[in-house]
Amino acid sequence: MRSVCLYFQVHQPYRLRTYRFFNIGQDHYYYDDYQNRHIIRRVAEKCYLPANRMMLQLINEFGKAFKVSYSISGTALDQFEQYVPEVIDSFRMLAATGCVEFISETEYHSLACLGNEQEFIRQVETHRKRIEKLFSQTPQTFRNSELIYSDSIGETIGNLGFHTMLTEGAKHVLGWKSPNYIYCNNLNPKLRVLLRNFRLSDDMSFRFSEKKWSEWPLTAEKFVGWLNAMDPHEEVVNLFMDYETIGEHQWKESGIFDFFYHLPSALFSNSNFTFSTPEELYNRLQPMAAISVPYAISWADEERDLTAWKGNELQSEALSKLYSLSDAITKCNDPVILRDWGYLQSSNHFYYMSTKWFSAGEVHKHFNPYNSPYDAFINYMNTISDFSIRVEDCLNAISSVAEKTVKKPALKAKKEAKPKAAAKVQKEAKPKPAAKEKKEAKPKPVAKEKKEAKPKPAVKEKKEAKPKPVAKVLKEAKPKAAAKVKKEAKPKAAKKVKKEAKPKPAAKVKKPAKTASAPKKAKQ
């Protein structure tokens, strides 16, 4: 029995509003509400809702022989909740059929795998839990933003307990190999790797309505004919694409709905193929070989590399500015800051800065709200400049609160010792112990602890303590006290205490706040 694995990606970023440099430090709202609302509603109407209805109908019709998989980014979920909650309901109805697998990805459709591993893992965990809660199934399959994959990213994902990861069947990686088999990760053979059959996938997602294409018009029968023409030993055809293909990228008038509607019946009546989800494939098939991907690949452009997001100086600068905040963010517990931190990571922001479309690409232009990559860059950098000021303020506030509550004697001592002495002590004391602690503490124990200790207690705490308490505490505790203490004690003293006092109290507050879905509340 051979399989067609049909998987759709659902994602919408929070597009940024025009943010001028004179807004920096004054205005902390970054999103183009009008545009975001308009787009998500339009796409819901043209694609998500009718396509979901069609899928449900197919499942009902074929008595569970028809199967399909989705991944829905956290930013898309947030916008559904905010603007078109009925989309979530319709996905839940699909989930209830048992014929739909929900796949995990990074919460913010981010490039965190390239920027900061801890952050990457945090986002994967966050998203996994969110999907679990929404659709009552624990994702066992992972797809990274833009299908970005490398041996080491796969290894990280394997270590998080995922069974399968999806990526692109990039020619330069496959060589003579076929994408139509199951592979495994080169470093962690437990992780299966499914490779997108880009030719057949793109026939649907890119070429479907292209009248100049020699195969136009594409019918379900013709498509099944191509599947039958494949080498009979090949086990699986991975058709991965944006869900927006159905009805948004390819308009309804192109016949895309009819195509998908007739695909299952054509497949069942004229071939020995069936539909499978990645998890079913994991349970049923064995990998043929390991696939070696030392350098990251993606599903973008001809090159299937990262250059659409990390290919020029603009993107490098924006990414490094963004991820330079990673450490500071882990100490920060303001839910609104954490929300913005996530939304600013969406890969789209960097895609808009790509200069590749100058030469090659209506595709790039189609998805870009900016006139030029330079405009996109300036807008993003203005936004992130404001954001980093807020992060700094937040840290200062936290440390001064900590100071006031925890260390009064220390404060006095510092005031006496003041400038130079304090500075010296800092410099001497900081680097080594911190580094050591990190190295010792992090790799192994953390990983273990995570698996054993984190998930459950964290979840519990979350459920109990979540949105309001945290927010309240923050609001009450931070502003005034912080401001006062700042004025009295000033920078240096504050910094010291931070390092000393931070770990314990800060960490405790941190976790629930981060994973908490407080952002949702804030939005409304």
Next chain:
Amino acid sequence: MKVLMFGWEFPPHITGGLGTACFGLTKGLAKHGVEVVFVVPKSFGDESQEGFRLINASDIELDFTQTLTREFREKISYMEVGSNLVPYLDPEEFEKWYSEEVVKKKPEIHSVYTRKYQFSGKYGANLMEEVSRYALVALSIAGQVDYDIIHAHDWLTYAAGIAAKKISGKPLVVHVHATEFDRSGENVNQVVYDIERNGMEEADRVITVSNFTRQIVIERYGIPAEKVFTVHNAVEPVDKPEQEDVTKHVREKIVTFLGRVTYQKGPDYFVEAAHKVLQRDPNVRFVMAGSGDLLNRMIRRVAQLKIGTRFHFTGFLAGAEVDHMFAMSDVYVMPSVSEPFGISPLEAMRTNVPVVISKQSGVAEVLQHALKVDFWDIDALADAIYGILHYDGLRKMFARYGKSEVDNLLWENAAIKVLDIYNNATGHNK
């Protein structure tokens, strides 16, 4: 393919981008084997001669006995709108004026006299007069040389082009480098407008330097779109090594406006944007280099905004001073209200200076490695300037791609498009 080309200016004696463009195009055409007879009103004797014959129009002898002269004179009668005939004439000028009068008012006189016309070669108060005399010269040349097509650059030479077309029956191409709407906004000079429109109407093909200008030609002059073609300007590659020894005597970054301080160039938007940037970052200096009728107003506005210590006026700059100014600049701004093409940003980019240009410019159509804003959007303009000054990625990108982008705008490529238009107009298909 032989072309009879009427220009007005020629390097090195130029007052604007027009002369540079004519020269570049002529050279580009020559590279594709096109013979160009380039006619200029006045030769200073040191123009370079590379692949084309240069006729000094002042040396052309006019034969007033030619019967066609009279026909032609009738066709160009609109030129008699003689507002540019200065009322007080010295004897020499009067003599010119008089002979002009003879031509215009006494066409019946068949007394055989042939004389040379002296052209001033510079724009001046009696521009209209010169334009019409130039047309007379054109007639004479047009009867003597062999060519397949006539090409006239900008309204100053349209009359000459039309004259040549009448006498030879060869197709006429007029090349629009600017329109009266660019120069004067909505307060157009009706005489100039009429000359422009007549030239475009009489022409078999109209070439515009940008789609921006093409749109104006179609919409404001009522010219059928199918005979209007865009050929973007290019630039001559420079061989001279960049002067690295220019020392900047201030620590602050410098943002430069360089051009005529007139309505068309949008200097007021530059001042307002400077004010916005300085409110946030006082460590920037703005320079307005150039002069023009709005200069005093700009100076007053700068004083009013109290940014005088950060905003400087240099007056008109030329030659090496311009290069020097570019070399000192960190950002070049061209906020033109209406710019048919706009070559100065290309010069800035060649010296690795990042540029901010208005979307209302033709050059915005060919540049990718430049920031583009609407001229009226002061916020966007200020933001672009601030962005270049503060985010290093931009400077790196511009340094990496800007210069090569400009160096690839070659006249020989533009000439291919022009040649296609020639072939099309003459019915020669390659």
